Amino acid sequence: MFAITTRDLTRKFGKIYAVDHLDMRIPIGSLFGLIGPNGAGKTTTIRMLAGLLEPTSGEIRINELSAQQYRQEIQWQVGYMPDFFGVYDELLVWEYLDFFGRCFRLDGHKRKQIIDELLELVDLTEKRDAYVHTLSRGMRQRLCLAHALIHDPQVLLLDEPASGLDPRARVEMRELLRELRSMGKTILLSSHILPELAELCDRVAIMERGRLVVHGSLEEILRQVTQRRFWKIQVLNDPVRAADLIENFPRVLSFVEAQSNNRPAHFEVELSGGDEGAADLLERMIHERIRVSAFAESLSDLEEAFLKLTKGEESA
Amino acid sequence: MNWIFRMDKPLDVNPIIVKELRSRMRGMRAFLTLTVSLLFMGLILYALYQVALASSQYSTSPISPQVGQILFTGLAFLLLFLIAAITPSITSGEISGERERQTYEMLMTTPLSPARILWGKLFASMGYVFLILFAAVPMASLIFIFGGINARDMIKALIALVVITVMFGVIGLFYSTLLNRSGRATVLTYLTIGLLLFGPIFAALLSGILKQQEPERWLMTPSPIMVLASTFQPSISPDSISSAFWMLGNPIYWILGAAPIDQYSIPRPAYHYGLPLYLLITLILYGLSTRLVRPIRRWQIRWYEVLLAFVLLFGLLGLVGIGYLASTNRYENIIIASPTPVIETTGAPVEQTAPDLLTPTPEPLGLSPNPRPVSAIQD
Structure with missing residues (x-):
């Protein structure tokens, strides 16, 4: 029905x-x-x-x-x-x-x-x-x-x-x-x-x-829509080591560090391998004693996907 | 599914009527409109009264009935023009206003049928106009103090006014369903009503000027002015009231004067043609509106709707036909009910014309059934 x-x-x-x-x-x-x-x-x-x-x-x-x-x-x-x-x-x-x-x-x-x-x-x-x-x-x-x-x-x-x-x-x-x-x-x-x-x-x-x-x-x-999924990660300590770790993680396709002086470090990470990949990364970071205060899929990504999708149609 | 048990209950109060009455009668507007129009009518009637008194001071005719007739004629036409002014402003925004306010679609998703929506709109707006119309009736009863009018004429005039009002309302409703903008609908409604009121009279004037002779009366028949005037002919003749309406000039003789009686027949008054015509216009426009109000499948007409249209149309034609036949012995080809055998109707003109006119007819012939022809004025 x-x-x-x-x-x-x-x-x-x-x-x-x-x-x-x-x-x-x-x-x-x-x-x-x-x-x-x-x-x-x-x-x-x-x-x-x-x-x-x-x-x-x-x-x-x-x-x-x-x-x-x-x-x-x-x-x-x-x-x-x-x-x-x-x-x-x-x-x-x-x-x-x-x-x-x-x-x-x-x-x-x-x-x-x-x-x-x-x-x-x-x-x-x-x-x-x-x-x-x-x-x-x-x-x-x-x-x-x-x-x-x-x-x-x-x-x-x-x-x-x-x-x-x-x-x-x-x-x-x-x-x-x-x-x-x-x-x-x-x-x-x-x-x-x-x-x-x-x-x-x-x-x-x-x-x-x-x-x-x-x-x-x-x-x-x-x-x-996209295989590319973006995750927002917020790290409290040691941003340099965290950045290093993320960069060298095999499933990371790209990452951007958005860091200001006083605040905790933010990373926007593009991962392959879906949820599994994200879980792996998180596990790895915790294992490396990096204090992660936020780890979430970024919602703005949805909007971008949507924009990309509809725009792609228009130009096609 | 329980929709079967939710079939239309025709006895339910139409929701549109409830809503319209609730919102329309609320606030100051309805109250002010009613008060102002009554004050306006009262003022004009008072002025007419003074004019009537002044103008008949030097005449020998009995003054009281004359005053009554002048007041009645004035009131009837005042009401006609008041209705012509008020009705379009109410009905021409009924459906287009819903479209403009974007409430139309919400209305269309309810099981309320388009015919019921229109009926509710018409009923509510007519109720409002009739309120003004009937509020004037007590004022009209003042006329009985002066006399000169019989109740029959008054009722006939009121019926004509009601039919004319409904027609004006349906014209507005029709444009309102046809157009999406209230402004345009209102303008077109006023134009149409103006054309209907004055068009035939101007046409008659024009033909009279072009042909240099008295214009043909049938040209003026479609005008509600003529139709209303004909309801109190010939009890009120232009002669007896012209003293107050002299400023309107010759047309008042054509409009208010009954068609001249020749030796063969009494012509039917204009309302015999006008009222059926108006009912027909009302029916046709209402039918069209019920189609136009639909958002989709406007012209997909079901068999029972065709049947209903035919029943209404033939019902109207039948009623008119019966009325025509029933009244035929009062008008055209008067045959005296006499013991002598009836003369062949195909033959030459009926010889005894004078007794013909003297036979009592239900229609009072009034003071001078033969209005002053234009040729007399042209002298």
Whole structure:
């Protein structure tokens, strides 16, 4: 069973392919990240999945129901949070949710209960009687997410849920998404920033000019994208000896020392041999009594990989 | 899957109506609009009252009914123009506003059907306009102090106003679904309504000037101004109220004057043609709007929708036909219900014309059913 399946999904705007023969399968209960630069076709894909845009060709199945035939049934199973969204003026927060609750024909008592639960979930309980247009950006984003949850959909389509949020709101959004996944919902979210999704998603697909470039779990992608993995190492004592050791370690492909006078020494090391190689290096350093205070794969590397990947496609 | 049990419950309150009423009636705007328009109407009616008093001081005609008629005519047209001014500003932003505010897509992912969305929008905005319209009714009841109007005419005028309002609303809604920008939709709605109001009258004027004769009346029939005027013809004749509206010149005789009665028939009033036409325009534009409001598959029409369209269309045609047949003995080819056998209708003109006109017809013929022809004024 897959929550979302697309087969040869294509959408043309004029002569330009916004989405170009997209094949995607998202298992139920996963948190799926769709990444790509602006204009890669992420929003077009999500809009087609939400039933707001007709595909030029190809097939969409949601919960194994064909979107072509079961558009109305699918509306009950999909919650959609658009990229850019507005709010109605002169409407209170609970009335806003009440409106969408009525759209989904929830009965009065149940509706009230669900609204309270949702406000609790997105942490807007104390804003219940505030006007929607007075909310901050992060609160609106959470309110919009709450609206997408009002009919308890199995599949959530979130288009850039974290865009325009400050770091704190971003963390809150991430927490919220984790909570939703633990409720067993399938979540598809898009972003143009890879690290944002890196620690959140089970599976990631990178889109570029309407096509899926890579598709799979994060580790798989990294392995596919590049064999080169960078590790950040922080050493407290004896940076010279450490540098020497790293340089002579057989699996090290390259290393950069970023050292300032007072601080502990930092190295950025490129290793072959994956996790094994990294473990070997760490073991060796500890064996040599070098005090390592940090040893981690550098995340910015993900971004670089992503940049390289998408750029490579463009020049090709 | 339990979606089967979540089938549409048509008796549920339309969520759009609840939302629109909540947000529209909130704050000062609705209150101010209502107050200002009522004050405006009251002021103009007071001015008309003074004009009527002043102008009839030297005339011998009984003043009270004349004042009533002047006030009523003034109020009816005031309401017409007020509606023409207010309705587009409300309805022409309904759908395009959702698109501009980027709430449209969220609405489209709910199971709310496009027809229900439009219906809710129309109902809510019409409710608002009708609030203004019906708030003026107590003011209209003042007219009964003066007399000169019968309740039948008043109700007819009100029905015509309601139909015209709904048509104006649907025109705005149509442009709102057609265009993505509220500004353009509003401009086009005002243009269309202006054209509908004044276009036919200007066309008639032009044809009259070009042909150097009295313009043909059918040219003016599509204008809501004519249609509204025809609902209180001929009980209010231009002669009795021209003293207050003299500044409008000759056109007031064409507009307010009933079509001249010739010896064969009483012509139907303009609203017999106008109201069905407006209902037809309303239906067609509403139907088009329900297609245009969809994000995808706009022209994929299901069989039951075609059926519904046909039922509505033929229902309207049937109603109009029945109305036409039922009222035919009051208008064209009047045949007297007399013990003598009916004269062949194909034959020459009915001879006894004078008794014809004297037979009681449900339509009050008023003071002077034959308005002053233009030729008389040209003298």
